[in-house]
Amino acid sequence: MTKPTDASDQPPYLRIVAAVRRRIIDGELAPGDRVPSTRQMAREWGVALATATKALTTLRLEGLVETRPRTGTVVAGTTPGTPRRRHSTPAQASEPELTLDRIVRTAIEIVDAEGMSALSMRGVAARLGVAAMSIYRYAPSKDDLVLLVADAAFGEETYPADAPDGWRPRVELGARTLWTLYRKHPWLAQLNSLNRPLLVPNLLVHGEWMLDALDGHGLDPTRLFDIHVLIYSHVQGLAVHLEWEAHAEAATGQSEDQWMDSRAPALQKLAESGRFPTFAKVIGAFDDGYDLRLDVLFEFGLKALLDGLTPLIEGQEAVA
Template identity: 60%
Template sequence: MAPETEPPFQRIAAELRRRIATGELAPGERVPSTRRIAQDWGVALATATKALTVLRLEGLVEALPRVGTVVAAPAGPTAGSPAAPAAPADGAPGQQHRSPAADGELNRERILRAALELADAEGLAALSMRAVAARLGVSAMSPYRYVTSKDELVLLTADLAFGEAAYPAEPPAGWRARLEVGARTLWSLFRRHPWLAQLSPVTRPLVLPNLMAHAEWALAALEGHGLDATTVLDTHVLLYSYIEGIAVNLEREAQAQATTGLTEQEWMDSRTPALGALIASGRFPAYTRLVADLPDGYDLDLDALFEFGLANLLDGLTARIERAAAGHDRD
């Protein structure tokens, strides 16, 4: 097939394959994300996903959660050798039906697992029915036999992610210890799957069984301490919003790195002249004094910030519960 008649995903795969073969992309190095491929080649995200899927099936790349797709370590036959699987033409039978021995029977569980891997590696924006189909190496319509729409795919995938952590059968003693366990459990899930923080505002809560299990843990911890029902629900929403609000920055940082190619520290270093100008202006004396007290600079650690904020929230709630227990809470 002449290059100009090749489907776009094959042309993209061929170019990335060339970069890997020549060492331009070394083992362990991140290859362009689906977002970057879509931007650079002017194609849809599904087409970009299909190109990376071809390389993944050839063993040239692998998807790592929160890292993205990277060049795989050399193993087995190289691309272009007789043993390497050939990329099927767009719409060809080989694309629609891969070997059952390689993929197993298509079912909802496999679809949702593939969706979870895709969202973890590329972010929520890359998650679509076509992208999941491309990742599984099946026809674009095949997943619709098990999942009715993209919206359902996102919700079911989110429910799968929220269900990865369970709570102990015997809760720790005391409401505060129980809330700490719940908060840290949710934080660990957002840490593992940062795209979860992008799903929905708290004003439109997700009705998901596995997410409700986290709410049940928190609500049970708040029962029986003199708080009225509205206050209990407000407290739960406040705690969840706090955790989600910190977690939003995990995905935003990943997106910023993918867009700019700069790490967090590299970006901060590039802003040093601008910050120096603000200090030199004399308009911000409090900030200038703080900077002077931090000779080694300030390192923003989201995990430490989460713990700091959680402790302060629970300290305030302690005072509220003590007032309620004493019968003096009239707020």
């Protein structure tokens, strides 16, 4: 008889799996109930997001949980003590056909709920109820799957056939459209760097819209593209903080406000040190502290950026 393993000897992810499994077996979590997300697991058990992701993936591979569209990860319809029904051939034939679109949509659901670190070929296959090798017929590698996922996400917002009059309204529409996408899928901003851009068609749709809005004002190609990159970097540069904050909240178990409150003594010590008089004067003028609002900063920064670029763009002679 094998000697039972002490729970303290188990890797952290297996302890989480055992705890959630016990909740399911005991009926604390019934079929259809939502299970803790990776961020909730990270807070509850004090582990890294990667560890929580591994635990949730293990639960999914064991058949204990499943992901449902617009619901999230829930307890599956069976538990370890319940015989799992094998589908007959007719039932298999009635299930939705495996397609690239289903694979990509499932992958987006995973990343939206659990972050890019949770994405794997095996995990997508498990959610779809197919063999892992089936996914490779559509996406040869995880890198290919990431590109497909990013392309699909960038394609969720499009532009009107009738463009607004004037370069500025068109640029504003392009910037706000990208911001909407990053707000919807915060992980998108983490995938694309200025030096190594994603070469996917649907991201280029947004780039084409911006370039076309700026074209025709006498700007040489380098200056025109510089302006395009500058505007894009404003949008993406703020958007990266959306996902960073989500990770930080999961890792620390504190909201942004709670984290700042916990560091109030350190902040006060810096302000009272006398080394940073302007900093002390500015933060001392806030009645309730500084409220960092990314949406407000996005609009404020966009206006300031375009105000500064207007003389450069409109000061050139238009190209016939």
